[in-house]
Amino acid sequence: MANLPETAGPLYEKVKDYILDHIGSGAWGKDQRVPSEHELVSMLGVSRMTVHRALRELTSDGHLIRIQGVGTFVAPPKPYSTLIEIVDIASEIRARGARYRADIILLESLQPSQELLAAFDFATRKPVGHSMILHHENDMPVMIEERFVNSDLAPDYDKQDFSAVTTYDFLQKSTPLTEVEQVIAAITADEDTARMLALEAGAPCLLLHRRTWTGSTVATVNRFTYSSRYTLGSRYAPSAFR
C-alpha cells in the first residue's frame, strides 16, 4: 500500500497532497491518466467518498479533468496568465491614506446614441442613466468616470446623491453583477480631458472601458479615464497554486 504524506490535517487533504505531489514531480504528466477512485481506495486504504472528495476539489481547482464513465486525467498546466483586480477608486485612494473627493459634473437621464444602443444591446430606444464624476486624490483630479446605466435595473440612477454615496456602492446594492468585459488602452488626452485632469495637452492617459452584465442584460457601460499621475494595479495570489 502506498503511503500518504505525513502532513497535518484531514485525510482528504492528504489524498489531495498525495496526488499533487505526483503531478508536481512529473510522475503523472499532462493528459495522463490518474488511478481510478477504486484503485486509489486500494492503494491508499481510505474510503471511496474520501478519495472522491479529494478528486472533486482538485478538479474544481483546475488540477484534474474528470469525465464520467471514462476516468480522471491531469489537467494541462495553468496558463501563465494573471489577474488584475481593479477596485473601487474611492477605497483605493483612501487605502493609500490620501484624501478622497468626488465632483459630480453631470447627472441626468438621456436618450442613448446609436453607438450606446448597440453597447447596451437594446432593441428599442429608451432612456439610460448618465453620470460624469471627477475623482480627486488630495484635491488633485486623477480620474474621470463616465457611466451609462440601464434604467430597467437602476431606474432612479439620475436621482441619487452621489456626493453622499459612491456610484460604486449604489450599483453594488442595486444590481447583482454577473459578468464583466474590459478593455484598457493608452490615449492622448484631448483638450477637455486634459483640462479636467489638470494635465498638459498631449499627455498620455489610461482609458478603461467596461461593460457589466446581470444575467444576459447589460447593466452598465463605463468609461474611466485615468490621469497619467495614476497607475492601475494590484497584487493577486492565484488560489489555484499551492
Add this chain to the structure above:
Amino acid sequence: MANLPETAGPLYEKVKDYILDHIGSGAWGKDQRVPSEHELVSMLGVSRMTVHRALRELTSDGHLIRIQGVGTFVAPPKPYSTLIEIVDIASEIRARGARYRADIILLESLQPSQELLAAFDFATRKPVGHSMILHHENDMPVMIEERFVNSDLAPDYDKQDFSAVTTYDFLQKSTPLTEVEQVIAAITADEDTARMLALEAGAPCLLLHRRTWTGSTVATVNRFTYSSRYTLGSRYAPSAFR
C-alpha cells in the same frame, strides 16, 4: 416541510439554490444566521451530508461563512470589483487569427543595477537573465517585452532559443508561478520606444510592470510596453456569482 426549488440537477444543487434564493430575496440578510445543518435536514427532508455539501460549496464560493461550533452566516456581499485576465501575447494574437512573429533584440546575462537588485530582493550581487523581444502582429510591432529572470530558478535563460519557444512557454515550464504583482500605466513613448514600435514621437503607450514569485523568491521582473494600436482586455465571468 419547506419546498426545494424545482430546478433540474442533483439534490445538493437544489439545496444551494434554496439557500441562494433566500439570500438573494433578502429574507436572510448579511451576517444573519442560516438554519443549522440539522434544521435544514428537518426542513428539506434530505440527508445531512447533502446539506453539508451544499453549505460547504456555498462557503467556498464566498456566499456563506461557517464557524465550527458556532453556526453558518450570510457573508457580506461581494465587492464590486473585477478581474482582468492577461494572457500570453503570442496566443492572444494568434487567437485573433493574425500572424505572430517575435524578434529577439537582446538575450544576455547581466549584473543587475541597484534598482533591479531591490526589485529581486537580492541580498548579494549575482547575474540575472535579461531579454528584450519585439512582438509583431501581422508584421506590425505591437509590444516590447523586457524580462529579467532570477538565474537561481532558470539558470539557462540566456541560452534558450526564443525564436522557437516563447519566453512565456519556457518560464511556464521552468518555474511554478505562485504570485503576481502588476502595475499598469500610460506613458509617452520615448524616442527609442517610438522607433521600435513604429509610432510617431509622443504617442501614448501602455506600460505593464510585472513581478512574479515562486514561493517567497522573486522569479521575474518584467516590463511590457504596448503600442497604442494595441489594447489590453478580456472578458471574465466571476464564478462567485450565479
Add this chain to the structure above:
DNA sequence: TGCCTGGACATGTATAGACATCTTCCCAGA
C-alpha cells in the same frame, strides 16, 4: 459486414451512522 446490446468499469449522487472538534453556557462546588 454492420449493428446493437449487454457487461465491465468509470464517475456522480445520496444516505445513515459514527466520531471528532469547537464554542457556548449553565450550574455545581469551592
Add this chain to the structure above:
DNA sequence: TCTGGGAAGATGTCTATACATGTCCAGGCA
C-alpha cells in the same frame, strides 16, 4: 463570587453501502 466541568449543539470528517449515469468494447445476431 468566582471558577471549573460538563452538557448541548454546532460544524468537520470518515466510512460503508446503494444506486444512478455515462463510456467503451467485445461478442452475438441479422
